[in-house]
Amino acid sequence: MKLANGLIGCFVLSLALSLNAFCQEIPLVDPDPVPVPVSIDDRVFESPREVVAADVDNDDGGVIHVAWKEPAGSTPDHYIVEMAGPDGIWQRVTETVLLDYDVMDLPNFTPMSFRVAAVYGDKVFRSDEVTGAMARDHWLKLGKIPVLLAIAIFIALLVFFIISARLGRELFVRRITGLNAVEDAIGRATEMGRPVLYVPGTSYIEDVATLAALNILGEVARRTVHYDVKIIVPNIDPIVFAIAREIVKETYNSEGRPDAFDPDSVFFMVPEQFAYAAGVNGIMVRQEPATIFFMGWFAAESLIMAETGASTGAVQIAGTDDLGQLPFFITACDYTLIGEELYAASAYLGNEPILLGTLKTQDYSKLVFIIVMVILTVLGLIFPHLDVISWIQVR
Amino acid sequence: MKRNLPLYLLFIFAIWGGISVFVGKESVHEIDNLLRNKLLLIVGAFAIILGLGSLIFHHMVKIRNKSRYWQYSYVTLVSLFISSFIGLFGGVRGEKSLPTIFGGLVLLAHDGQVYAFQNEAEMGQFKASPDKFVDPARAVMPLPSNVEAPLSRYAASSLRDEIELRASNARRNGIQFEMISPVTGKPVPFKKDFRIHIQQLFEGILVPCGSTMFAMLAFYMCSAAYRAFRMRNLHAGVLLVSAFIVMLGQIPLATAYIPGVYELRQWILDVPNMASKRGIMIGVGLGAVATSFKIIFGIERAWLGGDE
Numbered sequence: 001m002k003l004a005n006g007l008i009g010c011f012v013l014s015l016a017l018s019l020n021a022f023c024q025e026i027p028l029v030d031p032d033p034v035p036v037p038v039s040i041d042d043r044v045f046e047s048p049r050e051v052v053a054a055d056v057d058n059d060d061g062g063v064i065h066v067a068w069k070e071p072a073g074s075t076p077d078h079y080i081v082e083m084a085g086p087d088g089i090w091q092r093v094t095e096t097v098l099l100d101y102d103v104m105d106l107p108n109f110t111p112m113s114f115r116v117a118a119v120y121g122d123k124v125f126r127s128d129e130v131t132g133a134m135a136r137d138h139w140l141k142l143g144k145i146p147v148l149l150a151i152a153i154f155i156a157l158l159v160f161f162i163i164s165a166r167l168g169r170e171l172f173v174r175r176i177t178g179l180n181a182v183e184d185a186i187g188r189a190t191e192m193g194r195p196v197l198y199v200p201g202t203s204y205i206e207d208v209a210t211l212a213a214l215n216i217l218g219e220v221a222r223r224t225v226h227y228d229v230k231i232i233v234p235n236i237d238p239i240v241f242a243i244a245r246e247i248v249k250e251t252y253n254s255e256g257r258p259d260a261f262d263p264d265s266v267f268f269m270v271p272e273q274f275a276y277a278a279g280v281n282g283i284m285v286r287q288e289p290a291t292i293f294f295m296g297w298f299a300a301e302s303l304i305m306a307e308t309g310a311s312t313g314a315v316q317i318a319g320t321d322d323l324g325q326l327p328f329f330i331t332a333c334d335y336t337l338i339g340e341e342l343y344a345a346s347a348y349l350g351n352e353p354i355l356l357g358t359l360k361t362q363d364y365s366k367l368v369f370i371i372v373m374v375i376l377t378v379l380g381l382i383f384p385h386l387d388v389i390s391w392i393q394v395r
Numbered sequence: 396m397k398r399n400l401p402l403y404l405l406f407i408f409a410i411w412g413g414i415s416v417f418v419g420k421e422s423v424h425e426i427d428n429l430l431r432n433k434l435l436l437i438v439g440a441f442a443i444i445l446g447l448g449s450l451i452f453h454h455m456v457k458i459r460n461k462s463r464y465w466q467y468s469y470v471t472l473v474s475l476f477i478s479s480f481i482g483l484f485g486g487v488r489g490e491k492s493l494p495t496i497f498g499g500l501v502l503l504a505h506d507g508q509v510y511a512f513q514n515e516a517e518m519g520q521f522k523a524s525p526d527k528f529v530d531p532a533r534a535v536m537p538l539p540s541n542v543e544a545p546l547s548r549y550a551a552s553s554l555r556d557e558i559e560l561r562a563s564n565a566r567r568n569g570i571q572f573e574m575i576s577p578v579t580g581k582p583v584p585f586k587k588d589f590r591i592h593i594q595q596l597f598e599g600i601l602v603p604c605g606s607t608m609f610a611m612l613a614f615y616m617c618s619a620a621y622r623a624f625r626m627r628n629l630h631a632g633v634l635l636v637s638a639f640i641v642m643l644g645q646i647p648l649a650t651a652y653i654p655g656v657y658e659l660r661q662w663i664l665d666v667p668n669m670a671s672k673r674g675i676m677i678g679v680g681l682g683a684v685a686t687s688f689k690i691i692f693g694i695e696r697a698w699l700g701g702d703e
Contacts, residue, residue, distance in 0.1 A: 060419035108421055138419040148417060154684060162694070206435075208683040211690060211698065218697030238446030239439060245449075247698060267453040268446035272601060274608035286463045300612060307615040321679040323672055331623040339675040343682030346697050347689075354694055362685045369677060 044073025046118065047125040053114040053133035061108040061137030067100035068116045068127065076118035076125075084113040084129075095119075106135045143395030157364050161357035171356045178317055178335035179348045185315045186223045189290035195230040196220070197289035199280055199305065201296020201320070202273055205239045208343070209321045213296030214243055215346035216319070220293060221251040225260065232283060233266040236276045241268040277301035281308040294318040294333070295342065298325045306332035319345060402693045409691040450475070482593045489592040490549040499588025500558070500574075502551050504544035508534035509554060511574040511583040520578050533577040536561065552588060559585065637663050 048068040056063045066081055081093040081101050093103055106112060112133050117126040165171060189196050198220055200213040217233065224231040233248060235241035245266040252261035269279045281304065284292065292309045294302065294316065302318075302325040309316050310332050318329035319337030329336045337345055340362065347355035372392075380388040408430060415427035454468035484493035501512040503521065508531055512518040521528050535558055542550050558574070562585065565572035574583040626632045643649040644660025689695035 058419065060424060061421055137421045141417055141419045144417050151684075154681075154688070158685075158688060208686050212682075212686050215686070215695055215697040235446075238442035241449060242442050242445050243698060250699065264453055264456045266449075268449040270450075271446075272605065274605040275601070278604075278608055282464075300609060303615045303619060304608065304612055307619055321682070323675060326675075327623075328619065331619040340678035340682035343679075343686045346695060350697065355689070358685050358689050358694060362681050365681050365685075366678065369681070 045120050045125050046071035046073040047127045048116045048118050051116050051127045051130050053130045055136050058138050058142035062106050062135050064103045064133050064135050066114050071118050076120050078119050080117040082115050108135050108137050146392045146394055154365050158361045161360045162354055165353035165357035171360050173356055173359055176341055178337045179345055181335050185291040186227050189229045190227040192290040194290035195232050196224055197292045198233045199294045202236045203297035204237050207297050209297040212343045216295050218247050218251055219346055219349035221248045225255040225257050231265055234269040238268050273301055277304045280305050284308050284312050288312055289314055292316045297322055303328040485592050487593045488549055495592035496548045496552045497589040500555050500586045502554055504538045504546050507538050509536050509538050510577050511535050512576050513583055517578045528577040530577055533575045535574050
């Protein structure tokens with residue numbers, strides 16, 4: 001009841017306030033007068049002031065930074081930056097409304113002249129020429145120092161864990177379900193008498209994910225030799241194909257079964273994304289592999305292949321560092337290696353102490369990153385004037 | 396030596412690549428570019444030979460063994476040889492000696508203008524006594540500065556494309572576009588040529604086939620989504636609810652009538668989704684660095700086929 005009375009009271013009060021607002025006299029004075037536009041002819045025309053052209057410090061050359069100040073009179077519509085080489089021929093570099101510009105792709109150690117023009121409608125007012133500006137390349141790029149530091153920390157951790165592993169210290173590595181399933185999945189192929197299909201991604205050899213996929217291929221091939229199962233490796237890139245074939249061939253040799261290597265099991269299929277997907281789907285449907293590995297970098301073809309594989313009833317283990325394709329693999333495959341697990345896979349499967357040391361390095365580097373992020377975030381929040389981002393910014 | 400030489404080469408080239416990131420000297424970058432672009436191209440060219448050999452061998456084996464659907468291997472091999480022949484001798488767009496463009500509108504470049512004719516005979520008449528027929532008003536278009544007279548098959552084909560584009564633009568703007576023969580004064584109907592050059596094979600066969608495969612993705616997505624969104628446990632339930640909200644937030648009707656759904660969708664994408672994505676990205680970055688170092692320092696040798 002009290003609540004109802006309170007609500008009614010509030011309603012009456014708000015109604016009274018609104019009526020009061022309506023009854024107030026409307027002020028006759030315009031509170032915000034509209035500024036009278038200045039016609040172009042009334043403006044004071046001047047050229048830009050204090051034009052400076054200087055080489056950018058600690059870069060790889062070819063860049064001159066041109067800066068200037070606004071004319072003392074009216075603000076121009078925009079500025080035109082012009083430059084001339086040793087031949088003295090002036091050319092327009094850019095039009096901008098800003099007060100500085102980085103002129104790129106210049107020859108190093110060549111004196112250049114610059115001037116900036118202020119544009120008012122169809123009138124142009126040029127500054128004095130700044131001569132003798134010269135782009136230079138420098139030995140050390142100071143903007144990359146944070147990367148160098150991070151690499152130094154990483155190498156220090158790597159050396160520490162490799163030495164620890166060599167000294168016989170046992171390194172604990174968390175279980176990765178997808179990789180534990182590799183043995184069972186290949187065993188299943190053996191029992192069913194069907195092949196194992198290994199898809200090493202749809203990227204090129206320059207991609208680290210492809211290299212990781214090739215490293216895993218070595219371990220998977222070793223197990224197929226042990227279980228005497230056929231492995232099929234279709235490739236999208238001829239260079240990746242050449243390396244993949246060498247890996248499988250060498251694995252058969254090192255396991256003492258060179259006779260069992262089928263040169264036709266690792267082959268170059270086609271260098272086109274969807275044609276490759278169609279070809280891989282064809283292998284899945286025709287040869288019905290019991291186990292399918294998707295390792296490396298994938299694009300839109302990931303789901304096309306993974307869904308076809310799922311429809312054949314194969315056990316599928318996927319691993320990719322591409323965030324866009326991860327949900328597709330998680331949905332369509334039995335096990336998925338997420339991001340860094342792809343890079344950890346060969347060390348995990350190989351179970352060699354030194355390789356496990358690199359895994360620990362990866363984990364501890366992540367810890368270092370998290371600590372640095374937390375410290376910088378706290379510092380940034382407590383002391384906003386410190387500009388902590390600039391400490392780690394890479395230029 | 397067989398095992399160590401690749402490791403030494405890899406170490407030298409990788410360290411050089413790393414140095415070029417931190418050193419700004421132009422000469423260092425020039426060598427790095429040479430290694431990255433030119434040397435890699437040469438290696439790639441050799442690898443293509445290996446790749447082609449593998450492709451032919453793979454399909455020959457299939458035909459020999461009469462594997463399942465071995466007939467399709469003939470399709471692959473025949474297509475490979477035909478397209479290689481056309482590409483090698485006809486060029487990408489028919490600019491080489493092998494004729495890959497047939498028929499089409501008869502065009503002649505004369506005195507900086509392009510004229511269209513009904514047939515070759517008409518063009519012959521024009522060529523015999525051009526002064527009798529030259530009339531810039533009857534030219535289809537001025538000869539582009541990058542095209543030389545007399546027109547090659549490739550240039551004529553490009554001009555036909557240009558004329559077709561102009562005609563369609565004119566039609567769209569309600570302007571009449573007509574080509575008049577300078578010999579007969581009659582309108583010349585537009586005739587398409589028949590092309591079998593590599594670009595045409597790519598655009599006419601490979602692109603539609605690729606698009607068909609890509610279009611199938613929509614159906615695969617539906618079946619995958621059906622499996623992913625079954626509420627088997629709490630995690631799947633959270634996934635289902637968030638996916639439902641994100642999908643609702645994507646639909647204009649829902650955003651118009653359900654207050655806050657768009658903001659909630661954006662929050663899901665920008666906060667929990669982005670946080671997990673960035674976590675994975677940091678891990679990926681470190682993993683990539685670790686893998687690179689493992690390979691550069693020779694710790695990881697699986698890519699060489701093992702340790703021995």
